[in-house]
Amino acid sequence: MALKGKLYGMGNPLLDMTAVVDENYLKKYELQPNNAILAEDKHRPIYDELLNENYKVSYSPGGATQNTIRVAQWYLKEQDATTFVGCIGQDTFGDKLKACMKKEG
Numbered sequence: 001m002a003l004k005g006k007l008y009g010m011g012n013p014l015l016d017m018t019a020v021v022d023e024n025y026l027k028k029y030e031l032q033p034n035n036a037i038l039a040e041d042k043h044r045p046i047y048d049e050l051l052n053e054n055y056k057v058s059y060s061p062g063g064a065t066q067n068t069i070r071v072a073q074w075y076l077k078e079q080d081a082t083t084f085v086g087c088i089g090q091d092t093f094g095d096k097l098k099a100c101m102k103k104e105g
Contacts (some may be wrong), residue, residue: 004080011065013086015097019050019057042082051092061100070104 016036017072026033029043037043061070069084076082084101088094 004078005083007069007076007082009065009069009082009086012063012086013066013084013088013097014062016058016060016061016062017050017095019055021055046067047093060097061097061104066101070101073104100105 002019005042024032027032028044031037039046049055061067063086066084069082073082
C-alpha cells in the first residue's frame with residue numbers, strides 16, 4: 001500500500017548542533033557542559049566560529065513536530081510517507097537542515 005504523504009506535520013523546524021569544545025570556550029559564552037540552550041544574541045558569534053574554526057560539528061533536525069515526523073517516517077519505512085512543512089532561512093544552516101531531513105527520507 002502506497003503511503004506517500006499520508007502524514008502531514010507543520011511546525012517550527014530547528015537545527016540542533018553538537019560540538020566538542022574546551023572549557024574556555026564554554027566560559028566565553030557562559031555555557032554549561034552537556035547542556036542544551038536556546039541561543040540568545042550573545043551566542044550569535046558561535047555559529048561562524050563553529051563553521052570556520054575547524055570544530056567537528058554534528059547537525060540533526062530538531063523541534064517537536066519535525067522530530068515526530070522523523071520518527072513516523074522511520075517507523076513507516078516507506079520513502080516519502082510523511083511530509084513536514086516549516087520555514088527556514090536561505091543560508092548555510094537552512095541548507096544543512098534540508099540535507100539532514102532529505103537523508104532521513
